[in-house]
Amino acid sequence: MTDVFTPAPEPAGLVPGLPGQAQELLQANDALRQINARLSQAQEKLIQSERLASIGQLAAGVAHEINNPIGFIFSNFGTLEKYLGDLFRMLQAYEEAEAALAGTPAAAKLQGLREAIELDFLKEDIPTLMRESKDGITRVRAIVQNLKDFSRVDNSQEWVMADLHQGLNSTLGIVNNEIKYRADVVKEYGSLPEVECLPSELNQVFMNLLVNAAHAIQKERGRITLRTGTQADKVWVEIEDDGTGIAKENLGRIFDPFFTTKPVGKGTGLGLSLSYGIVQKHAGQIEVTSEPGAGTRFRVTLPVRHAQGT
């Protein structure tokens, strides 16, 4: 495991032989260095969250633009299917009338053409092509909808009442690519009231937790379980995986900025620290339970109303 976490420098001890004032200066200098290190970590974190926000906006913009053409392709498709049905019926009638032409040059021409274009094959294949294309368009439409829901750009940065299940589902749609080859997703949703929150930010939290869960699954195929429920006037969301688990000695550091066990270039180690910040902003809690070799469970608890927790 690679651990690129860089702890703040240890405070300098007293250096024997230096006059009192110099000692004080050394200590002050050291304190400054520590503050400086923390500041630049905070700055990195801000840059990262800005970057995520602008990617979200870009995605929502693109999704919005794609939405219209997909809309008319979808509706034209329905019409096209109906027209094709009519054409096939017409063709059937022509074929039936063909018997009357038997022995004429017109019949021979029709026969030749039918074989050249493989009419029987076309009649079978066209409905299949239409069905598959419709599936494809339906999927693109769902992806676009997920992108729009995920970034909620229209009202981002505003506290609104939102359905967390919708947020979880659209986020799942976004990260499905990371998950589908590694794990089955099991949803054990309870019934949740709408929660006053910053939906696009909470979606970032769900995304980080889901991607981490998928990355933790190293075996052939694993399972990621999403649970939700309420407890007193709070709601909770759990994301559990049956992956590698987290080593005891790392458990206390996973929320630190830049703590990652992933290879250089793979993880920035900011996912959980950003998520922690977002949950704190919501006056909530994020807890982790993990058993090395068995799996990990993250639980995010949030107050239903923003004002309650503050």
Ligand SMILES: Nc1ncnc2c1ncn2[C@@H]1O[C@H](COP(=O)(O)OP(=O)(O)OP(=O)(O)O)[C@@H](O)[C@H]1O
């Ligand atoms: N579900 C999990 N199972 C096992 N280990 C985890 C899990 N979630 C987090 N971790 C550990 O916590 C570390 C920090 O997670 P974090 O999301 O902050 O950063 P990252 O995933 O390494 O990188 P990034 O999210 O920035 O791409 C991970 O490198 C991993 O070691």
Ligand SMILES: [Mg+2]
């Ligand atoms: Mg991560």
